[in-house]
Amino acid sequence: MSGLITWARIKSPWLFHFNSGSCNNCDIELLDALTPRFDVERFGILLEGSPRHADVLVVTGIVNRQTLPRLKRIYDQMPNPKIVVALGTCATSGGIFSEGYNIAGPVDKVIPVDVYIPGCPPRPQAIIDGIVKALAKIQALRGGKR
Amino acid sequence: MTKLKAVLEGFRALIKGPFTVRYPFEPSPPPETFRGAPKRDIEKCTACGACYQNCPTKAISILDLGKEVAVDVWYGKCIFCARCTEVCPEEAVKMSLTYDLSTYNKEEVRESVSMPAQRCQICGKLITSDRQVDKVIDRVKILPLPLNYHMMVSLCPECKRKQQATLLLGLRVERVPAITIPVAVSEKK
Numbered sequence: 544m545s546g547l548i549t550w551a552r553i554k555s556p557w558l559f560h561f562n563s564g565s566c567n568n569c570d571i572e573l574l575d576a577l578t579p580r581f582d583v584e585r586f587g588i589l590l591e592g593s594p595r596h597a598d599v600l601v602v603t604g605i606v607n608r609q610t611l612p613r614l615k616r617i618y619d620q621m622p623n624p625k626i627v628v629a630l631g632t633c634a635t636s637g638g639i640f641s642e643g644y645n646i647a648g649p650v651d652k653v654i655p656v657d658v659y660i661p662g663c664p665p666r667p668q669a670i671i672d673g674i675v676k677a678l679a680k681i682q683a684l685r686g687g688k689r
Numbered sequence: 690m691t692k693l694k695a696v697l698e699g700f701r702a703l704i705k706g707p708f709t710v711r712y713p714f715e716p717s718p719p720p721e722t723f724r725g726a727p728k729r730d731i732e733k734c735t736a737c738g739a740c741y742q743n744c745p746t747k748a749i750s751i752l753d754l755g756k757e758v759a760v761d762v763w764y765g766k767c768i769f770c771a772r773c774t775e776v777c778p779e780e781a782v783k784m785s786l787t788y789d790l791s792t793y794n795k796e797e798v799r800e801s802v803s804m805p806a807q808r809c810q811i812c813g814k815l816i817t818s819d820r821q822v823d824k825v826i827d828r829v830k831i832l833p834l835p836l837n838y839h840m841m842v843s844l845c846p847e848c849k850r851k852q853q854a855t856l857l858l859g860l861r862v863e864r865v866p867a868i869t870i871p872v873a874v875s876e877k878k
């Protein structure tokens with residue numbers, strides 16, 4: 544049974560995209576990756592509106608004090624096993640905003656992150672690369688442990 | 690009208706093949722002017738620190754490795770702005786076409802070049818690299834140089850100031866031993 548669930552998860556991972564205070568460029572590139580030009584739906588990847596149905600949480604942007612409790616709440620609402628992808632330089636390390644006055648991040652300071660995709664913004668190809676890496680991680684997490 | 694357009698698009702796709710980039714299965718090179726990960730030419734870089742001072746995100750650091758000095762850039766923090774390529778006096782750093790930087794461990798996406806370091810002959814503080822000292826000597830050679838210029842370029846600014854004061858004004862500052870080269874050489878070892 545758990546093998547079947549893992550198989551389903553790899554064949555069609557559902558993404559939840561959370562903007563934790565990014566400049567919006569990374570969000571646009573993520574949507575780019577979903578357009579027919581790059582088409583991550585080839586891998587069964589679907590953008591999902593609710594964290595309760597999602598397998599992968601894609602966080603863009605530096606986590607600021609406003610979004611911090613919301614990010615935590617969303618992370619708690621996701622079913623196990625959770626995969627978190629930090630998209631962009633901001634989410635990875637803070638990047639250009641790292642010395643801002645309202646910064647609570649980067650993302651891995653708040654929640655555990657599995658895959659980092661540096662780039663400001665990353666190319667859609669780099670995002671696909673990162674998501675493929677995340678899928679490999681889901682495969683490694685077989686059995687639903689986290 | 691839009692429906693007609695869609696049908697035409699469909700026919701075009703039949704002839705030209707799909708519009709989608711087959712990325713993970715086929716390489717998808719970026720355009721020539723793409724700003725990917727900045728890479729240093731180890732032959733040219735002198736660890737002068739101009740890129741380190743000008744990087745807007747402080748992605749670049751100058752590391753003191755004892756006998757060597759390293760210029761280290763962390764792509765996890767770099768925003769690919771190409772400021773470092775603009776300020777580099779040696780034109781040692783160039784934006785490459787590398788973009789697939791995604792990783793499980795963010796600390797490992799970095800590039801480091803190292804070269805022999807030049808330390809202050811008196812206090813042992815890191816000044817710059819050997820290569821930079823040679824460059825500086827090369828550039829000032831046209832001027833009449835004092836006899837001890839080799840020693841002067843291998844001191845940190847603070848020790849240099851004290852040394853100058855000692856030599857020029859005949860001051861004897863208690864904390865600075867007058868001529869300390871033999872001591873310094875043994876200290877270096």
Ligand code: SF4
Nearest residue numbers: 565566568631632633
């Ligand atoms: S990484 Fe760059 S493009 Fe992405 S949200 Fe941060 S500043 Fe914007």
Ligand code: SF4
Nearest residue numbers: 734735737738740777
């Ligand atoms: S500015 Fe150029 S020469 Fe100086 S440390 Fe940076 S890369 Fe090296």
Ligand code: SF4
Nearest residue numbers: 744767768770771773
């Ligand atoms: S490209 Fe910009 S952010 Fe990246 S290392 Fe160079 S100066 Fe720093």
